[in-house]
Amino acid sequence: DSMNKKIAFFSTIFLENKKYIPGFFNSLVDQTYSLFDVVIVNDGYDEQEQLIEQYSSLNIVILEAGKNPIENREKGINYCIEQGYDILIFGDSDDYFSRNRVEKSIELLSKYSIVVNDLNLFDGSGVYECNYISNRLSNYTEINYDFIENKNIFGLSNTALNINILGLVKFNKEIIALDWVLYKNLLKNGNTAIFTNETTTYYRQHDKNLLGLNSNNGDYLLWWEK
Numbered sequence: 733d734s735m736n737k738k739i740a741f742f743s744t745i746f747l748e749n750k751k752y753i754p755g756f757f758n759s760l761v762d763q764t765y766s767l768f769d770v771v772i773v774n775d776g777y778d779e780q781e782q783l784i785e786q787y788s789s790l791n792i793v794i795l796e797a798g799k800n801p802i803e804n805r806e807k808g809i810n811y812c813i814e815q816g817y818d819i820l821i822f823g824d825s826d827d828y829f830s831r832n833r834v835e836k837s838i839e840l841l842s843k844y845s846i847v848v849n850d851l852n853l854f855d856g857s858g859v860y861e862c863n864y865i866s867n868r869l870s871n872y873t874e875i876n877y878d879f880i881e882n883k884n885i886f887g888l889s890n891t892a893l894n895i896n897i898l899g900l901v902k903f904n905k906e907i908i909a910l911d912w913v914l915y916k917n918l919l920k921n922g923n924t925a926i927f928t929n930e931t932t933t934y935y936r937q938h939d940k941n942l943l944g945l946n947s948n949n950g951d952y953l954l955w956w957e958k
Contacts, residue, residue, distance in 0.1 A: 739768035752826040759828035765835035824889035836931035837892035846925035886915035
């Protein structure tokens with residue numbers, strides 16, 4: 733019963749992302765299901781009091797940053813484990829989310845350990861591709877370890893999980909792709925993920941995070957796919 737679940741939506745914020753922060757928070761304010769906390773690691777964002785005031789309808793918990801982005805994620809995830817949350821939903825603070833992201837994640841996590849949702853790709857000029865992952869996967873595809881060995885659709889902006897599948901985390905600080913390592917290990921341990929295109933992360937494309945998200949002669953590549 734989702735009514736008794738304790739839910740955290742986790743992200744990190746930093747100064748470079750300042751102009752994107754309102755889009756992120758507004759999409760959380762607009763969620764169809766509102767009983768969740770927003771857990772934020774603040775890595776140098778300079779107006780956190782204004783943030784809490786402006787988005788007062790959200791219960792925002794702000795944590796101090798670690799020494800690097802990997803440690804920030806460690807701190808946030810471990811805080812959520814220690815505080816007894818049941819469900820952890822990830823989202824990047826330069827992205828935004830369809831209104832049913834929280835609701836749909838909770839619904840599917842009653843049957844599966846991990847939910848991975850679709851992406852709408854957008855940049856400064858707007859959304860240029862909808863349901864990107866659906867080029868490759870149909871709705872409600874179950875995903876296991878074989879899938880993730882050489883490719884990845886799991887990001888820290890389009891996934892959610894039942895926290896009881898995690899122990900306290902400690903990541904190698906040299907990791908390039910934290911999301912891939914995290915989910916690879918969870919699937920290796922026999923957890924099953926479900927893919928859904930019934931909710932979406934609007935995934936911002938900067939020049940630097942194009943990570944193979946484009947069509948190559950009609951083949952849709954996903955992260956690091958060989």
